[in-house]
Amino acid sequence: MGPLYFDFNATTPVLPEVLEAMLPYLRDGFGNPGSGHLWGLRAREAVDRARAQTAGLIGADPEELIFTSCATESNCTALYGAFEDVISARLAVSAVEHPSVLEPAGYLKAQGIDLDILPVDNQGVVGLEAAKALIKPETRLVSVMLANNETGAIQPVAEIARAARRAGALVHSDAAQACGKIPVDVDALGVDLLTLAGHKLYAPKGVGALYLRRGTPLAPLLRGGGQERGLRSGTENVAQIVGLGAACELAARDLDQEMARQRRIGRVLLEGIEGLGREFMVMSGDAAKLPNTLNVGFKGLAADRLVEALALDQVGVSAGAACHSGGAVLSPVLAAMAAPIEYAAGALRLSWGRTTDLDGAKELLKRLARALEAAGPRT
Amino acid sequence: MGPLYFDFNATTPVLPEVLEAMLPYLRDGFGNPGSGHLWGLRAREAVDRARAQTAGLIGADPEELIFTSCATESNCTALYGAFEDVISARLAVSAVEHPSVLEPAGYLKAQGIDLDILPVDNQGVVGLEAAKALIKPETRLVSVMLANNETGAIQPVAEIARAARRAGALVHSDAAQACGKIPVDVDALGVDLLTLAGHKLYAPKGVGALYLRRGTPLAPLLRGGGQERGLRSGTENVAQIVGLGAACELAARDLDQEMARQRRIGRVLLEGIEGLGREFMVMSGDAAKLPNTLNVGFKGLAADRLVEALALDQVGVSAGAACHSGGAVLSPVLAAMAAPIEYAAGALRLSWGRTTDLDGAKELLKRLARALEAAGPRT
Numbered sequence: 001m002g003p004l005y006f007d008f009n010a011t012t013p014v015l016p017e018v019l020e021a022m023l024p025y026l027r028d029g030f031g032n033p034g035s036g037h038l039w040g041l042r043a044r045e046a047v048d049r050a051r052a053q054t055a056g057l058i059g060a061d062p063e064e065l066i067f068t069s070c071a072t073e074s075n076c077t078a079l080y081g082a083f084e085d086v087i088s089a090r091l092a093v094s095a096v097e098h099p100s101v102l103e104p105a106g107y108l109k110a111q112g113i114d115l116d117i118l119p120v121d122n123q124g125v126v127g128l129e130a131a132k133a134l135i136k137p138e139t140r141l142v143s144v145m146l147a148n149n150e151t152g153a154i155q156p157v158a159e160i161a162r163a164a165r166r167a168g169a170l171v172h173s174d175a176a177q178a179c180g181k182i183p184v185d186v187d188a189l190g191v192d193l194l195t196l197a198g199h200k201l202y203a204p205k206g207v208g209a210l211y212l213r214r215g216t217p218l219a220p221l222l223r224g225g226g227q228e229r230g231l232r233s234g235t236e237n238v239a240q241i242v243g244l245g246a247a248c249e250l251a252a253r254d255l256d257q258e259m260a261r262q263r264r265i266g267r268v269l270l271e272g273i274e275g276l277g278r279e280f281m282v283m284s285g286d287a288a289k290l291p292n293t294l295n296v297g298f299k300g301l302a303a304d305r306l307v308e309a310l311a312l313d314q315v316g317v318s319a320g321a322a323c324h325s326g327g328a329v330l331s332p333v334l335a336a337m338a339a340p341i342e343y344a345a346g347a348l349r350l351s352w353g354r355t356t357d358l359d360g361a362k363e364l365l366k367r368l369a370r371a372l373e374a375a376g377p378r379t
Numbered sequence: 380m381g382p383l384y385f386d387f388n389a390t391t392p393v394l395p396e397v398l399e400a401m402l403p404y405l406r407d408g409f410g411n412p413g414s415g416h417l418w419g420l421r422a423r424e425a426v427d428r429a430r431a432q433t434a435g436l437i438g439a440d441p442e443e444l445i446f447t448s449c450a451t452e453s454n455c456t457a458l459y460g461a462f463e464d465v466i467s468a469r470l471a472v473s474a475v476e477h478p479s480v481l482e483p484a485g486y487l488k489a490q491g492i493d494l495d496i497l498p499v500d501n502q503g504v505v506g507l508e509a510a511k512a513l514i515k516p517e518t519r520l521v522s523v524m525l526a527n528n529e530t531g532a533i534q535p536v537a538e539i540a541r542a543a544r545r546a547g548a549l550v551h552s553d554a555a556q557a558c559g560k561i562p563v564d565v566d567a568l569g570v571d572l573l574t575l576a577g578h579k580l581y582a583p584k585g586v587g588a589l590y591l592r593r594g595t596p597l598a599p600l601l602r603g604g605g606q607e608r609g610l611r612s613g614t615e616n617v618a619q620i621v622g623l624g625a626a627c628e629l630a631a632r633d634l635d636q637e638m639a640r641q642r643r644i645g646r647v648l649l650e651g652i653e654g655l656g657r658e659f660m661v662m663s664g665d666a667a668k669l670p671n672t673l674n675v676g677f678k679g680l681a682a683d684r685l686v687e688a689l690a691l692d693q694v695g696v697s698a699g700a701a702c703h704s705g706g707a708v709l710s711p712v713l714a715a716m717a718a719p720i721e722y723a724a725g726a727l728r729l730s731w732g733r734t735t736d737l738d739g740a741k742e743l744l745k746r747l748a749r750a751l752e753a754a755g756p757r758t
Contacts, residue, residue, distance in 0.1 A: 005418060011411035011614065019405050026398050026583060032390035036686060037695035039384060069448030069585065072603040072613035100603030100612060107602055199614060204405060206448065206585055206616025221600070223486055224451040224479030233479060234451035235390065235578060237585025240619070307415060316416035 001363045003314040008200075008292060009149050009177060009351035010318055014243065015202040021246035022204070025239035033236045034225065043238045050245025057248040058175070058194060059185035060211050066228040067209050067241050071176040071197035072100035074210040075143075077221040077232070078172045078193045079104040082141040083113055084219030089140040092116040092169075094126045094155065095336035096148050101174055102332075105143070118144065118160075123287040124153040124337040132163045139169040146178035146189070150333040150349055151284035152293025154182065161190035170216065176200050176208075180251035181290050182259065192216045196248075198240065202354060203247035207240035258354060262291040265352055265361045269294055272365035278372055281343045283334060294350045297334075297343030301375050306348055309371035315364060318349045380742045382693040387579075387671060388528050388556060388730035389697055393622065394581040400625035401583070404618035412615045413604065422617045429624025436627040437554070437573060438564035439590050445607040446588050446620050450555040450576035451479035453589040454522075456600040456611070457551045457572045458483040461520040462492055463598030468519040471495040471548075473505045473534065474715035475527050480553055481711075484522070497523065497539075502666040503532040503716040511542045518548040525557035525568070529712040529728055530663035531672025533561065540569035549595065555579050555587075559630035560669050561638065571595045575627075577619065581733060582626035586619035637733060641670040644731055644740045648673055651744035657751055660722045662713060673729045676713075676722030680754050685727055688750035694743060697728045 005013075025046060031039025033047050051062040068074045079101065083089060093105045095117050109115040116134040118126050126144055135142060142164040147154050161171040172193035175184055180201030186194055193216065198207035212218055212231070224233030251258075273280060279299035298306070303319035310317055319331075334344040352361070384392075404425060410418025412426050430441040447453045458480065462468060472484045474496050488494040495513040497505050505523055514521060521543040526533050540550040551572035554563055559580030565573055572595065577586035591597055591610070603612030630637075652659060652675055662674035677685070682698035689696055698710075713723040731740070 003417065007411075007414060007416065007418070010414050010419075011409060013407075013409040014405050022405075026393050026401075028392075030390060030392040031695075032386075032578075032584075035386060035389050035695065035697065037386065037690040038382065038693065039386070039695050040389075069452070069616070070613040072601050073448070075603065076601050098603070099605070100601075103602035103612065199411075204616075204618055205411075205614050206619050222451050222455050222479075223482035224454065224477070226478070233482065234449040235584050237448070237583075237619075239583055240585050240616075311416040314417065316410075316414065316418050318414065 001359070003316070004360055004364050004367065005316045006350045006352055006356070006364055007316040007318050008353035009349065011199045011205060012202045012353055013355060014204050015247065015250060015354070017250060018203055018243045018246045022239045022243040025242050033238060034227065043236070046238055046242050047236050050241045053245035053249040054196065054209050057179060057184065057252045058196065058211060059187055061214070064214055065209050065211055066232045067207065067236065067244070068232055069206055069237065070208045071174065071195050073221070074195035074208045075100040075174055076104050077210055077218070078195065079108065079141065079143065080221055081218040082170055082172070083108055086140065087112060090114040090116060090136060090138045091141050091143070092118055092134055092139055093143045094118040094145065095120050096124055096333045097143065097145055098149060098174055098176070101143050101145070120337050122337050122339070124148055124151045124284040124333065125287045126155050126160065128156055128159055131160050135164050135167045135169060137167055139164070139167055141170045141172060143172040143174065146173045146175040146184065147182065147290050148284070148333060149177045150331055151295045152290035153284035153287040154178070154289060157191065158189050165190060177290065180247070181292055183255065186211055186213065198244045198247065201247050201251050203244040204240050207237055207244045209244065259291045262352060265356060265358060266291060266294055268358060268361045269350060269365065272362070273368070276369055276372060281340070283339055283347055284337070292352050296348055296350065297339065298346035298348070298372065299342050301346035301372070303346050303348055305375055306346065306371055309374050310367060313367045313370060315367050319347065380738070382695070383739055383743050383746065384695045385729045385731055385735070385743055386695040386697050387732035388728065390578045390584060391581045391732055392734060393583050394626065394629060394733070396629060397582055397622045397625045401618045401622040404621050412617060413606065422615070425617055425621050426615050429620045432624035432628040433575065433588050436558060436563065436631045437575065437590060438566055440593070443593055444588050444590055445611045446586065446615065446623070447611055448585055448616065449587045450553065450574050452600070453574035453587045454479040454553055455483050456589055456597070457574065458487065458520065458522065459600055460597040461549055461551070462487055465519065466491060469493040469495060469515060469517045470520050470522070471497055471513055471518055472522045473497045473524065474499050475503055475712045476522065476524055477528060477553055477555070480522050480524070499716050501716050501718070503527055503530045503663040503712065504666045505534050505539065507535055507538055510539050514543050514546045514548060516546055518543070518546055520549045520551060522551040522553065525552050525554040525563065526561065526669050527663070527712060528556045529710055530674045531669035532663035532666040533557070533668060536570065537568050544569060556669065559626070560671055562634065565590055565592065577623045577626065580626050580630050582623040583619050586616055586623045588623065638670045641731060644735060644737060645670060645673055647737060647740045648729060648744065651741070652747070655748055655751060660719070662718055662723070662726055663716070671731050675727055675729065676718065677725035677727070677751065678721050680725035680751070682725050682727055684754055685725065685750055688753050689746060692746045692749060694746050698726065
């Protein structure tokens with residue numbers, strides 16, 4: 001068996017059906033949706049269709065969605081946009097957010113916004129009581145991700161949103177890792193803003209979306225020609241928007257089946273790891289988790305070495321979020337959940353997806369066994 | 380003959396060679412450049428190569444270039460980034476900038492930055508003496524586009540940059556319409572920041588770049604995972620970045636030949652229009668212009684009607700920048716250059732490119748003659 005990719009939370013392949021949907025817009029259908037002639041109209045129609053497909057995945061109306069270039073842009077737009085021209089207000093974000101929430105939050109803090117960090121328990125789940133205590137009448141925005149990229153832990157967004165809305169705050173959820181993997185419904189969640197990423201659900205990199213509940217005030221981040229109802233200027237990235245729409249439609253269609261199938265792969269992996277005779281712990285072990293993510297910490301081992309050994313054996317896994325690669329040894333997420341250092345330092349994130357099968361999972365277990373042997377003797 | 384596209388300044392088709400270069404990264408080469416395994420390394424290598432190709436087109440070093448999602452993002456990053464945390468300073472932009480410069484400039488003005496508008500003459504060219512008088516010691520940034528999107532007029536960026544740098548200001552140039560059409564060299568221009576757009580030079584929509592001279596201070600617009608040396612967070616849009624690189628390499632290779640060929644098409648169009656027996660004027664007629672742009676105002680006619688008549692005859696042209704479509708009758712550019720209203724109201728922007736040939740130009744003239752007949756009798 002050849003290369004084994006188990007890093008779907010870093011990025012997913014583009015599904016062939018998605019690429020097929022995109023290709024016409026990288027060939028003859030190249031028009032600018034802002035043009036009134038037939039090239040423009042064809043492109044406009046494609047963007048409109050993709051908007052409906054994307055909105056459909058999250059239970060939104062198409063007109064509540066703007067397309068962006070990535071989840072980072074969606075998150076930055078949500079956070080900066082909510083605090084535009086505000087001098088005094090509070091922002092609350094969870095301790096395990098992606099850097100594209102934490103960094104803008106830190107920037108806003110430097111500008112004078114009061115920042116509250118919602119703590120997580122040792123399963124990496126935001127504590128509801130602590131969150132409620134920190135959400136105050138001055139809180140303008142609460143941002144809590146729907147599923148964590150490193151552990152897969154699903155956060156109690158609906159419950160936090162209820163508390164936040166009672167306090168008069170807006171609610172944003174970074175659902176980049178959740179959309180396409182678990183059911184996401186903006187009304188059931190009760191969020192005002194929600195971030196969606198293309199390249200986490202089999203659309204290409206370079207496209208994302210931001211859900212914006214009707215009537216939610218938001219200042220644009222990119223100003224210019226007034227595209228996306230003035231909320232995101234810049235010529236629409238037609239081909240990739242089409243890809244995002246197609247990917248969302250496929251995700252919605254196959255969600256139940258893929259969730260069950262991917263959970264099965266997860267069980268096979270966990271059982272296999274239990275059979276390797278190593279001390280380990282599953283990060284966020286007791287929490288509800290994404291069906292495609294298993295973050296497993298091997299006691300006394302260094303994750304970097306394991307990742308490297310696996311890479312040499314043509315296995316792609318991650319020791320944390322991909323964009324942290326080369327960064328700190330212990331990820332901020334594992335640190336925030338106070339994971340025991342002797343396990344956390346050896347934590348591998350395995351994440352799989354639509355193109356993974358059981359044979360691949362079994363082969364991964366073999367190669368993991370070899371990598372563990374190379375990393376050190378059994379204790 | 381079928382549809383005739385003469386709206387290359389709104390957007391260009393993706394060249395087949397560009398799409399070919401991209402496809403591997405929409406298939407097997409889908410990795411996240413932030414990942415340390417082979418999928419990631421392959422993607423990282425592709426981004427590095429594209430950075431060198433893109434930098435090569437503008438005489439920059441690869442490490443002076445960051446990739447963005449579009450020219451609008453590049454422009455917003457340049458303008459906002461230069462005024463980050465600055466409370467008191469001046470910004471100077473030309474009167475004929477694209478909305479993605481004018482709108483951020485207006486926003487900065489609303490935040491307390493003093494804004495100077497550099498006026499243009501009736502050819503749509505920024506006046507050098509007026510510009511020099513308006514660039515003051517407090518001026519922090521001067522932003523003047525290299526070529527205007529509507530008239531094709533080339534601006535005296537090098538001369539303005541010299542004056543600006545003498546005054547201690549940074550210089551930004553939006554070269555979205557210039558790159559790939561005329562020689563662009565960041566050192567010859569003497570600019571600190573320069574914007575480049577993918578979809579104006581046969582790469583896809585959804586990718587752009589910002590040149591940043593070594594040592595130029597700039598705050599990021601998108602914060603998060605720290606990609607692009609911390610200046611533009613967000614997972615790299617690998618396939619489209621590869622497309623941008625390929626397009627830049629092709630543009631550099633064929634620049635001289637295409638300039639000559641496209642100028643010839645322009646002469647044929649102008650001669651043909653002279654033979655139509657209508658009163659008209661060429662906007663920016665005496666200015667140095669892009670080889671692919673002809674903005675021609677037909678006296679007493681309404682541009683919208685002409686565009687519509689041509690659209691029905693399967694011709695794509697524009698009455699202004701595409702993103703203004705449905706907006707004001709008289710474009711802000713034509714207004715700023717005080718174009719005579721009886722001509723400006725009937726102004727068509729014809730723009731052509733690499734896939735246009737002389738037969739296409741001749742056919743355009745025939746259809747234009749029909750559209751003019753329909754629009755009103757000869758005077």
